[in-house]
Amino acid sequence: MTTAYREPEKGDPLVRLQRVVKTFHRGSEDLTVLDGLDFEIPTGSFEALMGPSGSGKSTLLNLIAGLDRPTAGKVLVAGNDLGAMNDGQLAAFRARHLGFIFQSYNLMPVLTAAENVELPLLLTRLPSAERKKRALIALRVVGLEDRVNHYPKQLSGGQEQRVAIARAIVNDPTILVADEPTGDLDRKSADAILDLLVRLNTEFKKTIVMVTHDPAAAERASVIRRMNKGVLQ
Amino acid sequence: MVPLSYSVRNLRVRATTTLATALGVGLVVFVFASVLMLGEGITRTLGRAGSADVAVVLRDGADAEMSSSIELPAAGLIMNAPQVRRRADGRPDAVAESVVVIILDKLGTEGVSNVAVRGVTDDVLAFRPSVRVIAGRAPRPGSDECLLGASIRGRFRGLELGQSFEVKKNRRLTVVGIMADGGSSFESEVWIDRNVLAAAFGRESVVSSVRVRLASSGAFEALRSSLEGDRQLAVDVKRESVWYEEQSQGTSMFIKAIGLLVAVFFSVGAMIGAMITMHAAVASRQREIGTLRALGFSKKSILASFLFESVALSLLGGALGATASLAMGLVRFSIVNFASWSEIVFEFAPTPGILAASLAFAGAMGLFGGMFPAARAARMNVLDALRG
Numbered sequence: 089m090t091t092a093y094r095e096p097e098k099g100d101p102l103v104r105l106q107r108v109v110k111t112f113h114r115g116s117e118d119l120t121v122l123d124g125l126d127f128e129i130p131t132g133s134f135e136a137l138m139g140p141s142g143s144g145k146s147t148l149l150n151l152i153a154g155l156d157r158p159t160a161g162k163v164l165v166a167g168n169d170l171g172a173m174n175d176g177q178l179a180a181f182r183a184r185h186l187g188f189i190f191q192s193y194n195l196m197p198v199l200t201a202a203e204n205v206e207l208p209l210l211l212t213r214l215p216s217a218e219r220k221k222r223a224l225i226a227l228r229v230v231g232l233e234d235r236v237n238h239y240p241k242q243l244s245g246g247q248e249q250r251v252a253i254a255r256a257i258v259n260d261p262t263i264l265v266a267d268e269p270t271g272d273l274d275r276k277s278a279d280a281i282l283d284l285l286v287r288l289n290t291e292f293k294k295t296i297v298m299v300t301h302d303p304a305a306a307e308r309a310s311v312i313r314r315m316n317k318g319v320l321q
Numbered sequence: 322m323v324p325l326s327y328s329v330r331n332l333r334v335r336a337t338t339t340l341a342t343a344l345g346v347g348l349v350v351f352v353f354a355s356v357l358m359l360g361e362g363i364t365r366t367l368g369r370a371g372s373a374d375v376a377v378v379l380r381d382g383a384d385a386e387m388s389s390s391i392e393l394p395a396a397g398l399i400m401n402a403p404q405v406r407r408r409a410d411g412r413p414d415a416v417a418e419s420v421v422v423i424i425l426d427k428l429g430t431e432g433v434s435n436v437a438v439r440g441v442t443d444d445v446l447a448f449r450p451s452v453r454v455i456a457g458r459a460p461r462p463g464s465d466e467c468l469l470g471a472s473i474r475g476r477f478r479g480l481e482l483g484q485s486f487e488v489k490k491n492r493r494l495t496v497v498g499i500m501a502d503g504g505s506s507f508e509s510e511v512w513i514d515r516n517v518l519a520a521a522f523g524r525e526s527v528v529s530s531v532r533v534r535l536a537s538s539g540a541f542e543a544l545r546s547s548l549e550g551d552r553q554l555a556v557d558v559k560r561e562s563v564w565y566e567e568q569s570q571g572t573s574m575f576i577k578a579i580g581l582l583v584a585v586f587f588s589v590g591a592m593i594g595a596m597i598t599m600h601a602a603v604a605s606r607q608r609e610i611g612t613l614r615a616l617g618f619s620k621k622s623i624l625a626s627f628l629f630e631s632v633a634l635s636l637l638g639g640a641l642g643a644t645a646s647l648a649m650g651l652v653r654f655s656i657v658n659f660a661s662w663s664e665i666v667f668e669f670a671p672t673p674g675i676l677a678a679s680l681a682f683a684g685a686m687g688l689f690g691g692m693f694p695a696a697r698a699a700r701m702n703v704l705d706a707l708r709g
Contacts, residue, residue: 155615155703176619183617190707194612198330210322211617255616 101128102263102295103152108161110147110318121147123318124161134289134296136309143315145299146267152297153186153265154178166262183211187256187294189266193248195240201227201251202236208259226254229292230284246277253284257294264288266298270305282308323618323626331602332634338598339634345594346638346683347645349587354646354679356580358669359654363573364566366667367506371565376544378531381555385568386420386529387663393417395554396531404544405533408447415533416441416448419518422663423488426478434655436477437510437663438467438488440518440528448532452507457482457498463514466497472508472666474499476655480511488513489521506565509655509665532561572656588686591638595690599631603698610698611706624699631691632684639683643676 110122121144129135129152137145150156151163154170155178163170166185173181187208188194195204205223214222227233230250240248249269256264266285270278286308288294298309306312314321332339378399383389391399400415408414419440424433443462446452460466469480479486485495494513502508519525535541545558559567603610610623649669657664 150704153615155707179614179617179619181617182615186615186617188612188615190612192608194608194707196327196609196612198334199324199327203324203326207324207613208616210324 102131102133102166103129103297104162104164105148105151106162106164108151108158108163110144110151110156111159121318122151122158125318125320127313127320129295129297131295132289132293133311134286134309135298135311135313136306137297137299137313137315138301138303138306139315144318145315148315149265149267149297149299152263153188154182183208183259185262187259187261187264189249189252189256189264189269191268191271193240193245193252193272195248195251195255197240200237200239201232201243201254204240204251205254205258207255212259222258223254226258227251229257230254244277245273246280249273249277249281250284253281253288257288257292262295264294264296266296266300268300268302269298270300270302278302278305323613323622325629328626328630328633331606332630332637335602338601339637342594342598342634343638343641346591346635346686347640347642349584349591349686350639350642350679350683351646352580352587353584353682354643354671354675355649355669356577356584357675357678358646358649358671359580359667360573360577361672361675362654362667362670363576363665364569365670366504366509366665367565367569367572371560371562372534373560373562374535374538375561376533376535376541376558377561377564378533378548378556378558379529381549381557383557386418387422389529390524390527391417391529391531391556393526393528395556396528398554399531399548399556400533402533402544402547404536404540404547406536413533414448415531416445417515417528417531418442418445419515419522419524419527420529421518421522421524425480425486428476428478434477435657435663436473436480438518439507439510439512440515440524441512442515445512448534449502449507451505452500452502454498455501457496460497460512460514463516465492465494465517466513467494468498468500468512469496470508470510470512471499471501472504472653473511473655473664476664476666488518492521504668506665509663576656584682588682591635592686592690595631595635595687596693598634599627599691599694600697602630603627603694606698607701607706608709610701611703611708614701614703615707620699623701624695627695627698628688628691631695632687635683635687635690636680639680639686642683643679646679647671 105125105127108122108125112119112121137148139145151158152165157171168181202223205226206219209219209222224236227236230253232247232250235243235247270281273281282305285296289296300306379389380391396417400413400417406414421438422435423438425436427434446459455471460468473480475481480496482496482499485493488494541560548554548556548558613623650671653666653668655664655666
């Protein structure tokens, strides 16, 4: 099957899950983490997924992000059936549509802030000068225009996460997925990151799906979904 | 494509490991380059003695001067062939020489080795204008004096200016001059009067070879068909340059084969070193690999990135090894030439081609050593990699 990418149309739910089951095999045992999940995320929404450890929220995020495939059911993001894509198509899909924000920032320690932010643009056909220009704009959006040539180890945790957010938005993705984005930060830095995410949602109209344990972080989202034992409550 | 700076800077961050691995590769490349340089040195040393406008005549079937003998009357006929150039005085521009091997004590080490002694006529320096007496003087004709090649000067007992040695029991020769010839194999010989040699070794009626300078370049074929067609002469005629090239082949190939075998064995160790280093790099950067994959970089680009890193690491080692091998140009190396069974002194001769081949060899080690770790990085499950 060939999969043609399609930009989301106005009124489309950006993410649509249909009877999604995800089962992991642990030796001879099968562990069902998501059990017939149905739900939609509209374009422009800022959604928080909460729930106890093992409830399936990270698994769900991974499916939406095209990092994993469902055992059964369909995961449609921007009209694309992710379960039907091969590894190469999924990689191209992520490069075009996804922006990732990780709990531990996941910056490349040997690259400067600007080089880290430029990484996703290396997968485009943009000329070098344009890539650098956009990386600078992204760093300006997160308030780090004075840290472009700093390496991750020269930045604070909050600054590192802001570089990671700049990297996530630099290619103007369709959806941002954030996995515990404030999990490694102190309260003040966490609030600054959450302010930034809210601004990306309201000002730049970015759709955001955020997994968090932190009720204060979840409060900043426009929708809070709670998961338990593989189902949404 | 993952930026090259990512790979290069990762090598810099792990400076100690990078240097240790690079040194391992460098050692192998050093051996590899040195062997090729020695092979080249052998070819050059023997090749330099050959001249394209000179034909060498040996007994039919003889592959070296040592095993050749031509009767003096036959030698006279050969030298007077019409294809041979004439000197101003009307005499043929040719020499008939005898070559023997004597055993002398080596200096600096225990044991003995063979030295080639060439019986020459008084016009030898006129025939070989590239040979220069760089110290002392030319021997007097008919005397027990000799001219010593610069390469073996001081390497054997008695082979030094002003010293003497026994060419045959109770027959001593004195070194009165040192000759040089641009590093050719003549520099590994002792030249004495042909009549003195003939008397000492009972070779009054024969010579080993005849060399003639051709009247013109096109005269070679005519000379060859004329001399080889004469069944009474029973000789082989070759261009001197071709003959020396053939002489060098056996020794050069032997040295190269042994050396390359050693280098290949060593390279297995270096490749394992590179592989361990790259495996460690992959293990310590799992999360980075997962992140790159999550961002959309393909498996192929991850593979290429780690392969590039491995090749860059090996090329660094290759550059170190190749640079170090240049120092071998200062070293002189003596071995027994299989063609003449006498000791010949060689220099290690670096060429751009050898340096390029050495770097290519290093790159190949990096490519093969890095293949498995790079494939492992590329095949890594994205989620497993992200968990570190």
